[in-house]
Amino acid sequence: MGENTIILRPEKLEVRGLVKRYGGGRRRPGTLAVDGVDITVRAGELVCIVGASGCGKSTLLNVVGGLEDATEGAAAIDGERVVGPGPDRGMVFQGYSLFPWRTVRENVAFGLEETRMPKADRGARVEALLEVMGLTAWADRLPKELSGGMRQRVAIARALAPEPDVLLLDEPFGALDTQTKRVMQDHLLDVWRRTGATILMVTHDVEEAVYLSSRIYVLTSHPGRVGAEVPVPFPDDRTPEIKRTDRFHAIRDEIQALLTGEVVME
Amino acid sequence: MIPRRTVFVRSDDRPGGVTPLEPVAEGAAHPAHTLDWRNSLAGRNAPTRGTRRHPLFRIRDELSAPWRVGLMIVGMLAPLALWLFMSTSSSTSLLVPSPAQTWEGARTLWHEGVLTGDVWASGRRILIGYAISMAIAVALGLLMGSFRSAESFFEAPIAFMRYIPATALVPLMLFWLGIDETPKIALIVIGSVFFNVLMVADVARNVPRELINAAYTLGAGRLRVLRRVILPHSVPGIIDVARINLAAAWAILVVAELLAADQGLAFRITRAQRFRQIDEMFALLIIFGIIGIVTDLSLRWLRNQSAPWARP
Numbered sequence: 001m002g003e004n005t006i007i008l009r010p011e012k013l014e015v016r017g018l019v020k021r022y023g024g025g026r027r028r029p030g031t032l033a034v035d036g037v038d039i040t041v042r043a044g045e046l047v048c049i050v051g052a053s054g055c056g057k058s059t060l061l062n063v064v065g066g067l068e069d070a071t072e073g074a075a076a077i078d079g080e081r082v083v084g085p086g087p088d089r090g091m092v093f094q095g096y097s098l099f100p101w102r103t104v105r106e107n108v109a110f111g112l113e114e115t116r117m118p119k120a121d122r123g124a125r126v127e128a129l130l131e132v133m134g135l136t137a138w139a140d141r142l143p144k145e146l147s148g149g150m151r152q153r154v155a156i157a158r159a160l161a162p163e164p165d166v167l168l169l170d171e172p173f174g175a176l177d178t179q180t181k182r183v184m185q186d187h188l189l190d191v192w193r194r195t196g197a198t199i200l201m202v203t204h205d206v207e208e209a210v211y212l213s214s215r216i217y218v219l220t221s222h223p224g225r226v227g228a229e230v231p232v233p234f235p236d237d238r239t240p241e242i243k244r245t246d247r248f249h250a251i252r253d254e255i256q257a258l259l260t261g262e263v264v265m266e
Numbered sequence: 267m268i269p270r271r272t273v274f275v276r277s278d279d280r281p282g283g284v285t286p287l288e289p290v291a292e293g294a295a296h297p298a299h300t301l302d303w304r305n306s307l308a309g310r311n312a313p314t315r316g317t318r319r320h321p322l323f324r325i326r327d328e329l330s331a332p333w334r335v336g337l338m339i340v341g342m343l344a345p346l347a348l349w350l351f352m353s354t355s356s357s358t359s360l361l362v363p364s365p366a367q368t369w370e371g372a373r374t375l376w377h378e379g380v381l382t383g384d385v386w387a388s389g390r391r392i393l394i395g396y397a398i399s400m401a402i403a404v405a406l407g408l409l410m411g412s413f414r415s416a417e418s419f420f421e422a423p424i425a426f427m428r429y430i431p432a433t434a435l436v437p438l439m440l441f442w443l444g445i446d447e448t449p450k451i452a453l454i455v456i457g458s459v460f461f462n463v464l465m466v467a468d469v470a471r472n473v474p475r476e477l478i479n480a481a482y483t484l485g486a487g488r489l490r491v492l493r494r495v496i497l498p499h500s501v502p503g504i505i506d507v508a509r510i511n512l513a514a515a516w517a518i519l520v521v522a523e524l525l526a527a528d529q530g531l532a533f534r535i536t537r538a539q540r541f542r543q544i545d546e547m548f549a550l551l552i553i554f555g556i557i558g559i560v561t562d563l564s565l566r567w568l569r570n571q572s573a574p575w576a577r578p
Contacts, residue, residue: 087483091480097479142574168483
């Protein structure tokens with residue numbers, strides 16, 4: 001797919017002039033976590049936000065998810081302002097946050113139980129998702145019986161079940177070991193290509209961001225601002241081989257340098 | 267011993283590559299140098315690093331079954347021994363019936379045909395009163411643990427009521443509600459409900475924020491979040507709260523029965539006192555203890571059954 005096509009896609013998710021201030025009252029200014037961030041994700045794009053800790057990455061995602069209010073500015077989906085959470089924006093959290101009393105199947109079914117979908121259709125959708133995620137054999141287990149990688153797959157399946165417009169991933173692979181992480185990254189790419197989902201993902205792993213994204217926003221810290229917007233020129237159907245190309249290394253090093261400069265300044 | 271598996275090492279003749287080591291069969295003889303090395307460590311005067319205490323004195327360590335069971339048995343027998351000693355020794359001025367006399371006392375109560383009636387009378391009051399108390403506690407507690415507004419509104423009055431000793435309300439309740447069942451049940455409710463509410467609220471507050479957020483992003487509204495996330499997550503905690511505060515309910519029931527009742531375990535104790543039947547008093551105290559242990563174990567069982575996911 002050429003880069004021209006990408007530009008023609010409609011803007012799915014927009015964040016404009018986002019400011020988030022924590023605490024603070026009439027006298028105290030509080031902490032400025034995010035200071036005027038603009039972000040655009042087009043339909044079907046997979047965009048990553050990278051930044052060191054304290055750049056307000058999670059805050060940004062929570063505002064898009066409707067879980068936190070912006071101090072100033074706003075997030076919008078298809079031009080509609082986000083004022084609260086909803087099933088149109090599926091979220092996956094770093095801590096998986098599976099419902100521990102529900103089996104894998106029941107976890108995935110949670111969102112569908114909130115819809116008017118007939119029970120038989122719900123069951124079929126859940127089974128299909130379990131299949132895609134390779135979870136069928138574990139469908140009747142409780143989350144505590146699963147490994148970290150498995151749990152994260154359940155979390156992704158659960159978020160995908162209500163067919164959200166946008167998938168928001170908050171450091172989804174942050175707690176996984178390196179090997180599992182690689183497998184999960186390829187799995188995510190696969191799911192993204194198959195579903196054509198629009199994905200906004202937050203990570204602190206630069207290599208992960210370059211490998212997965214169509215575009216990357218680099219956030220600077222204290223307060224969080226967009227330091228750079230980096231296009232990633234690899235095709236959608238990429239393979240791990242790209243990680244060995246000079247182009248990949250060049251992009252990775254460029255972003256790394258931006259972030260390292262940050263750390264030294266602190 | 268760490269079981270040996272296939273180990274990969276960098277080999278000199280294949281720079282940059284890895285070669286598997288020959289796997290060693292399980293149980294194969296160790297080479298002589300390994301044995302020498304081990305023997306040199308095991309010598310009497312060989313220096314050591316670190317200390318290892320006896321399992322009895324280790325913090326949070328597993329204890330072998332014989333030790334555990336043995337300690338439990340000693341823990342049960344020790345008070346019995348003390349009791350036996352006190353009932354036989356003449357050095358104490360306290361009049362203590364022997365276990366045998368106590369058993370006779372229990373038999374007397376049984377033959378009089380009052381025991382089952384007393385247990386039922388007391389048990390019924392607890393059952394009704396505590397059920398009302400827990401129903402209020404679950405409703406109000408979940409609300410307070412979920413909504414800051416409910417917490418702000420209810421916290422102060424409940425904290426105030428909690429500090430009024432329920433026993434101090436006994437005369438008032440008898441004055442208002444007479445001397446039949448109503449004041450006793452009301453006292454059980456008042457004596458336990460405020461503790462229960464605050465503790466259930468705490469349980470609800472401990473539902474991880476992320477689970478609630480996850481439910482929201484999956485399309486659940488606030489009431490659905492309450493019913494399908496906060497409630498199920500709180501079930502084991504609520505049963506624990508019920509278990510812990512049940513003792514307080516019994517305490518207040520006893521005070522109520524001492525003052526006005528014609529049936530019930532505590533009433534029977536005052537009657538035994540009037541007739542100087544210490545053996546019967548002891549028998550009744552032990553019945554209290556047995557009822558307590560049985561309900562405690564049942565509630566623990568119920569907790570584990572209702573929430574297998576929360577079991578360690």
